[in-house]
Amino acid sequence: MHWQKDAQCGQARAGWLHTRHGSVPTPTFMPVGTVGTVKGITMDNVRATGAGIVLGNTYHLMLRPTAERVQRLGGLHRMMDWPGPILTDSGGFQVMSLGPLRKMDEDGVTFRSHIDGSSHRLTPESSTDIQYKLDATITMAFDECPALPATKDALEASMERSMRWAARSREAFIARPGYGQFGIVQGGTEQDLRERSALALRKIGFEGYAIGGLAVGEGQELMFSTLDYTTPMLPEDQPRYLMGVGTPDDLLGAVMRGCDMFDCVMPSRAGRTARAYTERGTLNLRNARFAEDTRPISPEDDSPMAGRYSRAYLHHLFRANEMLGPMLLTLHNLAYYQRLMRQIRAAIVAGTLEQTAAELRQNWAKGDW
Numbered sequence: 413m414h415w416q417k418d419a420q421c422g423q424a425r426a427g428w429l430h431t432r433h434g435s436v437p438t439p440t441f442m443p444v445g446t447v448g449t450v451k452g453i454t455m456d457n458v459r460a461t462g463a464g465i466v467l468g469n470t471y472h473l474m475l476r477p478t479a480e481r482v483q484r485l486g487g488l489h490r491m492m493d494w495p496g497p498i499l500t501d502s503g504g505f506q507v508m509s510l511g512p513l514r515k516m517d518e519d520g521v522t523f524r525s526h527i528d529g530s531s532h533r534l535t536p537e538s539s540t541d542i543q544y545k546l547d548a549t550i551t552m553a554f555d556e557c558p559a560l561p562a563t564k565d566a567l568e569a570s571m572e573r574s575m576r577w578a579a580r581s582r583e584a585f586i587a588r589p590g591y592g593q594f595g596i597v598q599g600g601t602e603q604d605l606r607e608r609s610a611l612a613l614r615k616i617g618f619e620g621y622a623i624g625g626l627a628v629g630e631g632q633e634l635m636f637s638t639l640d641y642t643t644p645m646l647p648e649d650q651p652r653y654l655m656g657v658g659t660p661d662d663l664l665g666a667v668m669r670g671c672d673m674f675d676c677v678m679p680s681r682a683g684r685t686a687r688a689y690t691e692r693g694t695l696n697l698r699n700a701r702f703a704e705d706t707r708p709i710s711p712e713d714d715s716p717m718a719g720r721y722s723r724a725y726l727h728h729l730f731r732a733n734e735m736l737g738p739m740l741l742t743l744h745n746l747a748y749y750q751r752l753m754r755q756i757r758a759a760i761v762a763g764t765l766e767q768t769a770a771e772l773r774q775n776w777a778k779g780d781w
């Protein structure tokens with residue numbers, strides 16, 4: 413796969429990601445489809461929100477239904493009826509944050525399944541092979557995401573291991589036209605470690621570069637300051653993917669610091685807990701004040717449900733614990749994230765990103781309309 417840059421505005425870039433499964437405009441937000449589904453909505457509806465590329469997880473899919481079964485079912489695209497590109501995370505982060513009882517050594521990680529306690533192992537080679545069996549359009553290198561806070565020595569040792577694992581992941585990767593593999597920059601919030609990591613990955617050579625080790629509780633200020641010096645270390649002509657990010661304000665700030673791709677569970681997880689994302693900040697639709705509010709959730713909603721359901725109806729559905737509540741609000745939130753990315757991209761192309769950023773931040777601060 414390859415990425416072309418169309419426009420630049422400050423550090424922000426607007427471009428196109430061309431892959432075996434279609435082309436996607438960047439900056440782009442990837443809905444999270446952890447176990448082969450964006451929870452509660454069909455992939456037709458995911459497409460209708462404007463999403464171009466979705467994320468899957470090696471950790472979850474290797475446990476259930478297993479990569480071998482997905483392969484026998486024709487790969488993730490066919491199984492989940494999603495013809496567009498799929499990026500799969502490599503499993504390291506999920507093992508560290510999900511799998512109970514795990515043991516890490518130089519070769520890889522041994523862990524117990526959070527589903528049935530069975531023992532499993534992930535190495536750079538096995539993670540890369542699993543992602544091949546899933547037919548992932550974009551494969552992530554197998555890395556270790558250290559928990560923060562961590563000592564500089566611990567961060568250094570972890571980053572150096574991740575770089576050795578990146579080389580092994582690249583070695584195991586089967587190159588095919590339209591497919592790609594991303595290296596993941598580590599090093600915590602230490603500039604010299606980030607520099608060494610970026611240079612090590614560029615020496616190996618990947619189709620794109622992710623910035624890992626962030627969105628782990630360091631806070632927005634430290635995340636942004638880390639981006640300020642990390643994105644310029646990465647190749648100008650290749651995509652940059654900030655893993656696990658984030659809120660609308662995070663996305664805006666990270667695009668302005670040179671990031672092109674994002675994924676986060678927030679909009680979909682919030683959709684299941686009655687939290688609506690809008691141009692004016694978030695709303696808790698379980699709140700009694702919405703019981704007879706006949707207005708739509710967002711004034712500028714362009715999702716498949718635009719203008720058809722009131723806040724009062726969503727309030728009722730969540731109070732009644734009806735399935736349709738999370739389904740409709742997940743759609744709404746993902747459509748808002750896609751609308752936001754389109755607005756930001758248009759501003760980069762028009763050269764008005766500073767102005768647009770100020771307007772977006774003003775509206776988020778305004779609160780409900």
Ligand SMILES: Nc1nc2cc3nc(NCCc4ccc(CCO)cc4)[nH]c3cc2c(=O)[nH]1
Pocket residue numbers: 501502503504505506552555556557596623624625626627628655656657676677678681
């Ligand atoms: N391979 C790899 N994958 C990652 C995934 C990540 N995801 C995050 N952050 C997600 C944090 C996150 C978790 C939950 C919620 C919902 C809260 O309501 C929001 C954000 N940071 C991450 C870092 C890495 C990383 O270095 N390497």
